[in-house]
Amino acid sequence: xxxxxxxxxxxxxxxxxxxxxxxxxxxxxxxxxxxxxxxxxxxxxxxxxxxxxxxxxxxxxxxxxxxxxxxxxxxxxxxxxxxxxxxxxxxxxxxxxxxxxxxxxxxxxxxxxxxxxxxxxxxxxxxxxxxxxxxxxxxxxxxxxxxxxxxxxxxxxxxxxxxxxxxxxxxxxxxxxxxxxxxxxxxxxxxxxxxxxxxxxxxxxxxxxxxxxxxxxxxxxxxxxxxxxxxxxxxxxxxxxxxxxxxxxxxxxxxxxxxxxxxxxxxxxxxxxxxxxxxxxxxxxxxxxxxxxxxxxxxxxxxxxxxxxxxxxxxxxxxxxxxxxxxxxxxxxxxxxxxxxxxxxxxxx
Numbered sequence: 362x363x364x365x366x367x368x369x370x371x372x373x374x375x376x377x378x379x380x381x382x383x384x385x386x387x388x389x390x391x392x393x394x395x396x397x398x399x400x401x402x403x404x405x406x407x408x409x410x411x412x413x414x415x416x417x418x419x420x421x422x423x424x425x426x427x428x429x430x431x432x433x434x435x436x437x438x439x440x441x442x443x444x445x446x447x448x449x450x451x452x453x454x455x456x457x458x459x460x461x462x463x464x465x466x467x468x469x470x471x472x473x474x475x476x477x478x479x480x481x482x483x484x485x486x487x488x489x490x491x492x493x494x495x496x497x498x499x500x501x502x503x504x505x506x507x508x509x510x511x512x513x514x515x516x517x518x519x520x521x522x523x524x525x526x527x528x529x530x531x532x533x534x535x536x537x538x539x540x541x542x543x544x545x546x547x548x549x550x551x552x553x554x555x556x557x558x559x560x561x562x563x564x565x566x567x568x569x570x571x572x573x574x575x576x577x578x579x580x581x582x583x584x585x586x587x588x589x590x591x592x593x594x595x596x597x598x599x600x601x602x603x604x605x606x607x608x609x610x611x612x613x614x615x616x617x618x619x620x621x622x623x624x625x626x627x628x629x630x631x632x633x634x635x636x637x638x639x640x641x642x643x644x645x646x647x648x649x650x651x652x653x654x655x656x657x658x659x660x661x662x663x664x665x666x667x668x669x670x671x672x673x674x675x676x677x678x679x680x681x682x683x684x685x686x687x688x689x690x691x692x693x694x695x696x697x698x699x700x701x702x703x704x705x706x707x708x709x710x
């Protein structure tokens with residue numbers, strides 16, 4: 362098969378969550394003999410070069426009163442006029458609903474749409490609806506209605522977005538598991554511009570004094586893009602952006618992520634599980650992930666601190682979790698398996 366992908370996110374093993382997943386999928390498809398080409402229309406990120414099979418050409422939609430009547434009818438549709446279309450002999454693949462207008466050639470043309478998360482679920486989880494989010498929701502619904510083949514990455518997103526098919530999420534999987542760290546060090550790793558990540562950090566910072574009182578020597582490492590305000594919190598170390606995700610994970614004994622009830626798989630959790638880093642999270646943190654209950658420590662927000670303390674204080678439990686979780690990722694979320702699941706959606710064409 363030949364795939365022509367439109368994506369907002371640069372496909373790269375150290376890019377955004379969606380970008381890491383797309384890179385892993387495309388490389389697995391190419392290894393299976395498929396052809397992949399892509400156009401990334403999102404903003405270029407310094408130091409993040411796209412692969413040879415991806416053209417990076419940022420697109421900025423027009424704004425103002427002149428375009429407002431059209432957006433009421435076809436929200437977020439300006440991408441259709443950006444000058445990129447899938448070749449006639451290729452399957453158009455919109456790797457996010459915002460990219461759908463670029464691949465929309467009518468329901469008779471082969472196309473695939475990926476819905477990573479649901480706008481309505483996330484708006485409710487974060488307690489905010491804005492005019493921009495309403496337009497996002499309308500654009501998502503329109504893309505799902507028009508796409509002949511659509512996949513979601515979790516049952517919850519599929520039900521809310523009215524998508525019939527669920528496929529596994531994936532990320533680049535390290536060749537070797539990380540060595541286990543005995544010291545009680547927790548990591549929070551994220552793009553801090555996303556409100557859900559900032560909310561999770563605020564919760565953990567508010568509880569960190571309690572964690573340190575119960576786990577002597579406990580340290581929280583905060584890493585990722587952006588500059589989160591951690592204040593004068595004892596036992597917290599900010600390392601900021603790192604060259605590779607694995608560099609941050611290597612400094613920790615667990616990934617701590619009290620995830621708000623936003624939708625879709627959380628790639629930072631899948632990254633950690635794939636690398637053999639134990640994870641302590643909430644139910645939303647494991648949405649869409651096929652891992653045994655004993656492989657991840659999952660609990661509600663109101664008892665999250667108790668669970669984190671238990672895991673930080675128990676190196677033996679962490680070792681068992683890490684081994685079980687990495688095995689589950691290899692069995693259910695490896696890039697080759699995830700890529701073939703998407704191909705299976707299209708073979709009936």
